[in-house]
Amino acid sequence: MNPLTNLTFLFFLFLTFVALGYTWSCAVFPYKACRSCRGVGFFRSPVFRAIRLCRRCDGSGRTLRAGRRAYNSLLRARRSFRDAQERNRRNDDH
Numbered sequence: 001m002n003p004l005t006n007l008t009f010l011f012f013l014f015l016t017f018v019a020l021g022y023t024w025s026c027a028v029f030p031y032k033a034c035r036s037c038r039g040v041g042f043f044r045s046p047v048f049r050a051i052r053l054c055r056r057c058d059g060s061g062r063t064l065r066a067g068r069r070a071y072n073s074l075l076r077a078r079r080s081f082r083d084a085q086e087r088n089r090r091n092d093d094h
Contacts, residue, residue, distance in 0.1 A: 026067035034063050 033039030037054035041061035044051060053059035064072075 022067055026065050026071065030065060030068040031062040032065050034061055037061060 034041070034054055034057035036056040037043060039061045040054075041057060041059045042051050042053050054061070057063050
């Protein structure tokens, strides 16, 4: 047994475990706290202490995580491809 092969296997096993963990966390917790307002959803103005909503999260305090955003875009691409195939199939039947 080559020790480099064992280390490579362990490294890829670790990467697989991390990727599956991140995928699970994006499925269960799709939102994270907004970086701009730190999850509060608004800012206090320095003058008169007026409140204004955060522009990045629209006042919700949450933004979609990068992994969930990628999953949603892949899902949209798959749906549009499937719909295009269905349209072509219907057009060929007529």
